């Protein structure tokens with residue numbers, strides 16, 4: 001049976017943001033309030049301050065009109081001037097290409113932009129799969145392994161790709177793609193803390209300070225629903241009963257391409 005999304009719409013600060021973006025617009029954001037991949041793009045839209053129309057989709061329903069927009073049937077997706085695109089990292093690129101004058105999140109220096117893309121690949125290929133393996137692990141031994149692998153994945157990203165020192169954000173003093181791409185998982189750390197005993201400090205003090213800044217960033221706050229509502233959606237992951245494509249792939253020891 002497909003997963004039920006309860007509640008079916010955003011709550012808290014995210015609900016206010018949805019309300020502000022309820023008018024029809026040429027840029028349509030097909031979203032699911034609970035989804036971290038969606039939140040990446042939502043953070044970028046809010047950081048850039050561009051106008052858009054928010055449309056809540058239940059991606060588990062796989063309705064024909066949504067499959068015509070994204071044949072994979074996953075949120076997020078964008079329709080701009082009636083042309084559709086999907087995949088969260090492609091959408092981050094698209095927003096900076098389509099709206100270059102509105103606070104770009106991509107660095108202007110080509111080499112720096114290349115480094116950021118490498119960081120995003122590592123986040124997608126290592127950190128995000130490690131998150132789901134950790135969350136879905138049931139036996140204490142597997143949860144311990146999951147904890148170690150997730151902490152190691154974050155430590156590697158931090159060591160390799162964060163400039164560190166006095167910098168506020170991953171790549172320096174400007175909030176950018178690395179912050180937007182990893183931020184939604186930081187916004188779910190409190191669930192990990194409650195259910196699995198994870199703490200950002202396990203990764204390191206500097207990383208924990210960055211994670212705290214992420215939680216205070218207006219674009220993150222304004223795209224976050226109430227904690228109890230994430231709890232109701234993520235319970236299925238913590239009990240390993242979720243039927244999403246990501247959860248099914250994780251259960252099979254695979255990762256979603």
Ligand SMILES: N[C@@H](CCC(=O)N[C@@H](CS)C(=O)NCC(=O)O)C(=O)O
Pocket residue numbers: 032034035036037038059060073074075076086087088089243244245246257
């Ligand atoms: N690689 C995709 C992943 C998107 C994704 O998995 N979205 C989930 C919600 S968080 C979804 O639409 N799931 C529907 C399903 O699993 O059937 C991206 O980065 O956009």
